[in-house]
Amino acid sequence: MSITITAFEKSPDGGKGLARDTRVRWALEEAGLPYEVRLVSPKAMKEPAHLRLHPFGQIPTYEEDGLALFETGSIVFHIAEHHAQLLPRDAHARARAITWMFAALNSVEPPILDLVTVRIIEGDKPWSKERTPLVQERIRQRLHQLAARLGDAEWLDGAFSAGDLLMVSVLLRLRPSGMLDEFASLAAYVAQGEARPAYQRAFAAQLAINAA
Ligand SMILES: N[C@@H](CCC(=O)N[C@@H](CS)C(=O)NCC(=O)O)C(=O)O
Structure with missing residues (x-):
C-alpha cells in the first residue's frame, strides 16, 4: 500500500x-x-x-x-x-470512539477556530476586541463540560483511540492562547497525547x- x-x-x-x-x-x-x-x-x-x-x-x-x-x-x-x-473492535466501544471523533471536530473545534478568526483573521476589525470575550466564554463552557466528562480518566473512553487523537489535536490549537492551562486536567490530557511516541x-x- x-x-x-x-x-x-x-x-x-x-x-x-x-x-x-x-x-x-x-x-x-x-x-x-x-x-x-x-x-x-x-x-x-x-x-x-x-x-x-x-x-x-x-x-x-x-x-x-x-x-x-x-x-x-x-x-x-x-x-x-x-x-x-485507533478504534476498538468491540462494536459499542468503537461507536463511542467514533462519537468522540465527531465531538472533537463538531463540538470542540468550532469555538476554538472562532478564537483564531476573531483574534488573527479579524484582528483589525472594530468588533474584534468586543467579540473576543464572548468567544472565550463559549470555549470555557465547552472545556468545563469536557473536563467534567474526562474526570480523572486517562483517555475519553477506556483505551486511547482516534477520538482522543482528534480531541488532543483540536485542544492543542488553544495552547497559544493560554486558555488550555486554565483546565489542569485537560492540559495534562493533551500533554499525555503529545508524549506518545x-x-x-x-x-x-x-x-x-x-x-x-
Ligand atoms: N475541515 C478541514 C479543514 C482543512 C483546513 O482548514 N486546512 C488548512 C490548513 S490546517 C488550510 O488548508 N488552510 C489554507 C486555506 O484554507 O487556504 C479538515 O479538517 O481537513
Missing part, C-alpha cells in the same frame, strides 16, 4: 504542529503505516490539480492506491478502521519541513 498526504510547503505556524497534516501523520504513525508527503504552495493549493483532490483547496489530502480523500475526520477514520490501536514522530516530521 502506498500512501501520500499533502502538507503546507511552509506552515503558517512555523512548525508548532497546528497545521492539520499533523493529525493525519499522527494517525499514520499510530497505525505504523509508512507515508510520503507532497508539499504544496499556497498558489498550488488553489490550482486545478489540487482542487481535484480537495474541492476547498486546502491541506491535508490523502491518496492511497487510487483512493483520494480530504477532511481530516474522514482521513483519520479511514486509517483507524483497520487498526485496533507516534505523536512525537509526527511532530518531528512536520517540524523538519518547517524549520528548514
Whole structure:
C-alpha cells in the first residue's frame, strides 16, 4: 500500500504542529503505516490539480492506491478502521470512539477556530476586541463540560483511540492562547497525547519541513 498526504510547503505556524497534516501523520504513525508527503504552495493549493483532490483547496489530502480523500475526520477514520490501536473492535466501544471523533471536530473545534478568526483573521476589525470575550466564554463552557466528562480518566473512553487523537489535536490549537492551562486536567490530557511516541514522530516530521 502506498500512501501520500499533502502538507503546507511552509506552515503558517512555523512548525508548532497546528497545521492539520499533523493529525493525519499522527494517525499514520499510530497505525505504523509508512507515508510520503507532497508539499504544496499556497498558489498550488488553489490550482486545478489540487482542487481535484480537495474541492476547498486546502491541506491535508490523502491518496492511497487510487483512493483520494480530504477532511481530516474522514482521513483519520479511514486509517483507524483497520487498526485496533485507533478504534476498538468491540462494536459499542468503537461507536463511542467514533462519537468522540465527531465531538472533537463538531463540538470542540468550532469555538476554538472562532478564537483564531476573531483574534488573527479579524484582528483589525472594530468588533474584534468586543467579540473576543464572548468567544472565550463559549470555549470555557465547552472545556468545563469536557473536563467534567474526562474526570480523572486517562483517555475519553477506556483505551486511547482516534477520538482522543482528534480531541488532543483540536485542544492543542488553544495552547497559544493560554486558555488550555486554565483546565489542569485537560492540559495534562493533551500533554499525555503529545508524549506518545507516534505523536512525537509526527511532530518531528512536520517540524523538519518547517524549520528548514
Ligand atoms: N475541515 C478541514 C479543514 C482543512 C483546513 O482548514 N486546512 C488548512 C490548513 S490546517 C488550510 O488548508 N488552510 C489554507 C486555506 O484554507 O487556504 C479538515 O479538517 O481537513
